[in-house]
Amino acid sequence: MAPPSAIEVSAVSDTTGVTLPNPLTAPVQSNDIYGRRKKTDRAQWGTAAPANTANFRLRSHDHKPKAKSWQHYFSHEAQIRKGNSLKNAAKYLSTPGIISLGGGLPSSEYFPFEELSLKVPTVGKFSETETKKSGVVVTAGKHDLAENKSTYDISTAFNYGQGAGAAQMLRWVTEHTEMVHDPPYEDWRCTMSIGSTSGLDMALRLLARPGDMMLSEEYTFSAAVETARPMGVRVCGVPIDAEGLLPEAMDDTLSNWDVNARGSRKPHLLYTVPTGQNPTGATQGTERRRALYKVCQKHDIYIVEDEPYYFLQMQPYTGPNAPDVPPPKSHAGFLKSLVPSLLSMDTDGRVMRLDSFSKVIAPGSRIGWLTASAEVIDKYQKHADVSTQNPSGISQLVLFKLLDEHWGHAGYLDWLIYIRMEYTKRRDTILASCAKHLPREVMSWNPPMAGMFHWMQVDFRKHPDYPAKSIETIEEEIFLKVIDHGTLVMRGSWFYADVEESHDTLFFRATYAAAPAEKIDEGIRRLGEAVREEFGLVKANGGLGSSS
Amino acid sequence: MAPPSAIEVSAVSDTTGVTLPNPLTAPVQSNDIYGRRKKTDRAQWGTAAPANTANFRLRSHDHKPKAKSWQHYFSHEAQIRKGNSLKNAAKYLSTPGIISLGGGLPSSEYFPFEELSLKVPTVGKFSETETKKSGVVVTAGKHDLAENKSTYDISTAFNYGQGAGAAQMLRWVTEHTEMVHDPPYEDWRCTMSIGSTSGLDMALRLLARPGDMMLSEEYTFSAAVETARPMGVRVCGVPIDAEGLLPEAMDDTLSNWDVNARGSRKPHLLYTVPTGQNPTGATQGTERRRALYKVCQKHDIYIVEDEPYYFLQMQPYTGPNAPDVPPPKSHAGFLKSLVPSLLSMDTDGRVMRLDSFSKVIAPGSRIGWLTASAEVIDKYQKHADVSTQNPSGISQLVLFKLLDEHWGHAGYLDWLIYIRMEYTKRRDTILASCAKHLPREVMSWNPPMAGMFHWMQVDFRKHPDYPAKSIETIEEEIFLKVIDHGTLVMRGSWFYADVEESHDTLFFRATYAAAPAEKIDEGIRRLGEAVREEFGLVKANGGLGSSS
Known part of the structure; x- marks a missing residue:
């Protein structure tokens, strides 16, 4: 059973084993965190206790500017939202000797769970096979907190919590955020979410009003569009290239905004996935991000930075015949290899960053969790208190045992490096298969640098039925032909930011995250066969693909 | 490790032990469920697989009427909400031999969990002390489903899911709902929620429009008011008595609705907590519910029945000097002892019932979960798909291992009987303390029959500062005096359905759910002391309570 302090658990010696792709030599800054933690109020670990998350930041941020206020963008709903009156009564609980007959919290006596155990990987031995052999069991007891065995336990985690999440996990994500992004303004805060899908839903209810338009990549996450539309918020697609959103195009759109033609006031909100964007797989480079932030400053745009794939940034793609780039040599080297986030450039506090454990745990x-200015986080938390409440306490306890107590920040970075190398392999597999199987005459693509998606363009102008049939009809016919051949890929048109706009590109999205390598290769082979058949193409090494 | 089928686990022999308060003699209808389960599509147990929940109902409902349509009450948001386009692509996954490069689901290879174990009570030995001694360990493996060890496992539960929840838990709650409520219309369905707080938030976004008023008890759950107000929905308080909401008063309110005076169209929505209402503790009797349903039919009111305390119905209160009523003798007897739900009377499909594991697990x-007509459930699920998504898969797996595989429906009913007897003891404790310590001259109460709350009226007219000071000022002074004396109770005014209405009652709410018996008694003693001091009363057996 792991001790409550994880200092020794994820020591450097644990992470230099032969099985790890990265021999870690540099000083492990991430492990220092535990030693540097401030003495904070013990009461915050208790049931449904509020925490002052500013205390979880280890560096001083006092010298930085304060965030701007975004009140003028708040929705009517957010403007009139007040705090939870019952939670306000919690302040009296600090009265010495008080007996609370106040809050309607059930006694943990009636939680039918005595112990929760997890078998999880040892740092550096992360694969399923290794975990079977060398995994360790971490255990949470029911009253570990009262018995001084841990700062988190079943009786606390399984009870009610704050909309902001438990202090135990809030501390961890705040430390992680400070280490990775170090936002350049004073009053940044973190709060937990129940995942970024809900995060976006709540962000829109906070920052958009019916009739608004929100900017986004012209191909964008379809659930974002489907979340926004029922609220009366339409999405305005901004042109993209291989590096994603084009700042000049966005500037142009905003500078020439015609309220009457658009049927909407000038947008004040950008939803963007800067890294490994869904569906295009595009990653904005550092300069692209700087330019984008500047345009947002110029037009006073508030940014929702949705980054589920941030830690699915892969090794540089060297092509099939060049040697692989060696893995990062240290945690510092790894963190330096990542494209800086918009949050890390955010001097104004105009970014709400959405992070999530979905793709990496x-x-x-x-x-998941949000990072934004205290003013925005406060409104988000107040909404969470009367809707989603806290993320599952069972989930929080499971993550706490793994991340805070067992792996520590250092072990988690090792895990992220492991994931990086695994996704690199998968990405290289799909690219090799595409090079082998797809008809270059009508299909083209860029190697993805991050995320789960490979985005393939089809030159519909060469289709025998063009221009007699529309792009969408040709797309549908290819899609069904690919199904006939035994592969499912996603249609690009499902990701239109604005279906009412006309489009002159045709794409398919394939993921390399799910299937094993041999299935990926066979899937892509079938795709190539189907596209050749649709276009009446002959394969370079002879014959039409066999028909279905 | 428990076998995947729970038939034998919660057999009757397990539940007749001496430690259980109820010797079960009647045929255990709840255990029959496992044997009667229909052969359903295996594919529904897979990752993020949709399920046809109608298949989980064991009885035939074909002879019942269909639910009415509530489209005319749907919000603008709900009217224009469409399905998730990507989830629609899932239908192609049933094509034999298909390779999916479609959905962006991570491979379970990268979930760093090999096994999850829980130590939980054996049926009939439910206390913490007994669980320490005789609790059993149930375990979920990573690939139990593929290895035919269970229908649910880590690789499935820890991946993405449907907004409706996992089929594994949906089946369980559907069976439970059919057993307990057997709704009297054909097309009722269940769907999971992330708790009833979110359930109400989503129900209002589905069924209310800005400017609407919603009916509720005149003292109501404050979070309900705080959820509704930012959406522009005000709450119209309906007069109550010891049995809760008064149907005639509601009829009267609706029959005489003055749009101009109220500033709102006539309400079409009722939010009610029929059992152990928060904060009043009132429970509507069977006849009261029938009358209420009839008034709702008359005015075509849609009902949100929020029932977190349904299974916190206690034994009849016999007073301090009469013998206790013996516990239910069988599962059938237990179920029969419960006040019938509005859902069980709902021939029109006009009830959305919110159930929750929060108070009982x-x-x-x-x-939690919702029960309503297929039309309403469909809209709710579509919203969940782009906001809350499914409840935590980790939580779902934990509940599944406990409820479906280990306890079974029969064991769960035994647990609920155990909880009933425990809450009965707690309720009797607080009532004995109140009888002993509170000044009857100015305080009065009814014994609660369900829930967690004791609601105590204070006769403010006897307060020395009345009428010079307002009710709310007197309430605040008493509240602070009680704090001075070392007890926290909640102010009744925090639960006003409509703060803008004038009120002529003064209450405090105390909970008996959380503190141990001796603390409850001491807390109530201090309360009595403080109230006496405030009112300048002398204690019957001499002297003023000692001042703080």
Whole structure:
């Protein structure tokens, strides 16, 4: 059973084993965090206790500017939202000797759970096979907190919590955020979400009004569009290239905004996935991000930076015949290899960053977190208190045992490096298959640098039925032909930011995240076969693909 | 490790032990469920697989009337909400031999969990002390489903899911709902929620429009008011008595609705907590419910029945000097002892019932479920798909291992009987303390029959400062005096349905759910002392309470 302090658990010696792709030599800054933690109020670990998250930041941020206020963008709903009156009564609980007959919290006596155990990987031995052999069991007891065995336990985690999440996990995500992004303004805060899908839903209810338009990549996450539309918020697609959103195009759109033609006031909100964007797989480079932030400053745009794939940034793609780039040599080297986030450039506090454990730990945890200015976070938390409440306490306890107590920040970075190398392999597999199987005459693509998606363009102008048939009809016919051949890929048109706009591109999205390598290759082979058949193409090494 | 089928686990022999308060003699209808389960599509147990929940109902409902349509009450948001386009692509996954490069689901290979174990009570030995001794360990493996060890496992539960929840838990709650409520219309369905707080938030976004008023008890759950107000929905308080909401008063309010005076169209929505209402503790009797349903039919009111305390119905209160009523003798007897739900009377399909595991298993699970007509459930699910998504898969797996595989429906009913007897003891404790310590001259109460709350009226007219000071000022002074004396109780005014209405009652709410018996008694003693001091009363057996 792991001790409550994780200092020794994820020591450097644990992470230099032969099985790890990265021999870690540099000083492990991430492990220092535990030693530097401030003495904070013990009461915050208790049931449904509020925490002052500013205390979880280790560096001083006092010298930085304060965030701007975004009140003028708040929705009517957010403007009139007040705090929870019952939670206000919690302040009296600090009265010495007080007996609370106040809050309607059930006694943990009636939680039918005595112990929760997890078998999880040892740092550096992360694969399923290794975990079977060398995994360790971490255990949470029912009253570990009262018995001084841990700062978190079943009786606390399984009870009610704050909309902001438990202090135990809030501390961890705040430390992680400070280490990775170090936002350049004073009053940044973190709060937990029940995942970024809900995060966006709540962000829109906070920052948009019916009739508004929101900017986004012209191909964008379809659930974002489907979240926004029922609120009366339409999405205005901004042109993209291989590096994603084009700042000049966005500037142009905003500078020439015609309220009457658009049927909407000038947008004040940008929803963007800067890294490994869904569906295009595009990653904005550092300069692109700087330019984008500047345009947002010029037009006073508030940014929702949705970054589920941030830690699915892969090794540089060297092509099939060049040697692989060696993995990062240290945690510092790894963190330096990542494209800086918009949050890390955010001097104004105009970014709400959505982070999530879904792609790097497990989607079923339904745990993510937000980073934004205190003013915005406060409104978000107040909404959470009367809607989503806290993320599942069972999930929070599971993540706490793994991340805070067992792996520590250092072990988690090792895990992220492991994931990086695994996704690099998967990406290289799909690219090799595409090079082998797809008809270059009508299909083209860029190697993705991050995320889960490979985005393939089809030159519909060469289709025998063009221009007699529309792009969408040709797309549908290819899609069904690919199904006939035994592969499912997603249609690009499902990701239109604005279906009412006319489009002159045709894409398909394939993921390399899910299937094993041999299935990916066979899937892409079938795709190539189907596209050749549709276009009446002959394969370079002879013959039409066999028909279905 | 428990076998995947729970038939034998919660057999009758397990539940007749001496430690159980109820010797079960009647045929255990709840255990029959496992044997009667229909052969359903295996594919529904897979990752993020949709389920046809109608298949989980064991009885035939074909002879019942269909639910009415509520489209005319749907919000603008709900009217224009469409399905998730990507989830629609899932239908192609049933094509034999298909390779999916479609959905962006991470591979379970990268979930760093090999096994999850829980130590939980054996049926009939439910206390913490007994669980320490005789609790059993149930375990979920990573690939139990593929290895035919269970229908649910880590690789499935920890991945993405449907907004409706996992089929594994949906089946369980559907069976439970059919057993307990057997709704009297054909097309009722269940769907999971992330708890009833979110359930109400989503229900209002589905069924209310800005400017609407919603009916509720005149003292109501404050979070309900705080959820509604930012959406522009005000709450119209309906007079209550010891049995809760008064149907005639509601009829009267609706029959004489003055749009101009109220500034709102006639309400079409009722939010009610019929059992152990928060804060009043009132429970509507069977006849009261029938009358209420009839008034709702008359004015075509849609009902949100929020029932977190339904299974906190207690034994009849016999007073301090009469013998206790013996516990239910069988599961059938237990179920019969419960006040019938509005859902069980709902021939029109006009009830959305919110159930929750928060008060009977653990609030931290953030799992509840809804029962309503297929039309309403469909809209709710579509919203969940782009906001809350499914409840935590980790929570769902934990509940599944406990409820479906280990306890079974029969064991769960035994647990509920155990909880009933425990809450009965707690309720009797607080009533004995009140009888002993509170000044009857100015305080009065009814014994609660369900829930967690004791609601105590104070006769403010006898307060020395009345009428010079307002009710709310007197209430605040008493509240602070009680704090001075070392007890926290909640102010009744925090639960006003409509703060803008004038009120002529003064209450305090105390909970008997959380503190141990001796603390409850001391807390009530201090309360009595403080109230006496405020009112300048002398204690019957001499002297003023000692001042703080």
